[in-house]
Amino acid sequence: MTKYHPALVALHWIMAIMILMGLFFGKVVLSAMDNADPEKAQGLAGHMIIGILVGVLLIVRLIFRFATEKPPHAKTGYNFLDQVGAATHWILYILVGLMVASGLGTALTGGLFAISFGGSGDPIPAGLNNLVPRIMHGLAANLLILILALHIAAALYHQFFLKDGLFRRMWFGKHATLSETKQ
Numbered sequence: 001m002t003k004y005h006p007a008l009v010a011l012h013w014i015m016a017i018m019i020l021m022g023l024f025f026g027k028v029v030l031s032a033m034d035n036a037d038p039e040k041a042q043g044l045a046g047h048m049i050i051g052i053l054v055g056v057l058l059i060v061r062l063i064f065r066f067a068t069e070k071p072p073h074a075k076t077g078y079n080f081l082d083q084v085g086a087a088t089h090w091i092l093y094i095l096v097g098l099m100v101a102s103g104l105g106t107a108l109t110g111g112l113f114a115i116s117f118g119g120s121g122d123p124i125p126a127g128l129n130n131l132v133p134r135i136m137h138g139l140a141a142n143l144l145i146l147i148l149a150l151h152i153a154a155a156l157y158h159q160f161f162l163k164d165g166l167f168r169r170m171w172f173g174k175h176a177t178l179s180e181t182k183q
Contacts, residue, residue, distance in 0.1 A: 003169050004067040005127050010033065011061040012170055015054060019096065019148075022050040023141060035124040044124070045116035048107055055100035074158055081154075088151055095144040102140055105133030 004012070025047050035038040073086050109114055110128045114120040128134055158166035 002071050003171075003173065004070060005064060006172060007064050008061065008068060008070075009170055009172055015057050015061065015096075018050050018054050018057070021097065021157075022047060022054065022099075023145060025050070026137075026141060027145075033127055035128060040124055041112075041116045043110055048103065048112065048116060051100055051103040056098065056102075058096050062093065071169055074164060074169070076079055076158070076162065085154055088147060088154070091147055092144075092151060095140055095147060098140040099137065099144060102133045103138035106131055106137055109133055130171060 003009075025043065030040065030043050030047060033043065073082065075082055076085070106128070107116075109131050110125050111120075111122065112124070112128075113126075115122050115124060155166060158164050
């Protein structure tokens with residue numbers, strides 16, 4: 001097998017876009033807004049929807065990951081880098097899960113569901129950034145950005161320096177097995 005299952009490919013790219021959107025809106029847009037700004041509640045609603053959808057897609061992706069056949073891990077020729085590559089994928093799953101869990105914890109402890117979706121009219125709590133789940137959310141976001149940068153750099157290294165066609169593995173197209181490619 002040389003390619004990932006089409007469902008895993010679709011989930012990978014949909015989640016990648018959604019995670020980047022969530023990180024951008026959280027780190028750039030929402031963090032720059034004052035909690036007293038009434039538009040922040042609307043922005044948080046969108047951010048929370050993205051986070052919840054990413055959480056659902058993460059569960060679906062893990063189910064497909066365990067239920068479908070996968071190509072062997074891409075090799076670099078360096079055992080240490082190969083181990084880092086394998087670990088990075090699991091670290092990504094853990095950090096995305098932590099982002100979703102800490103986001104939900106922030107929303108629940110800060111009353112953000114009622115504020116953003118329930119029309120309570122209450123302001124966003126002034127001390128929201130001091131809540132433990134919110135602190136964890138920010139730390140996980142920073143770690144996720146670092147691991148994503150490593151993941152992207154590794155993919156580019158494979159594609160352009162090793163020239164091993166790594167991008168074809170995580171894209172749509174003929175789903176060939178290794179025995180079919182040797183014929």
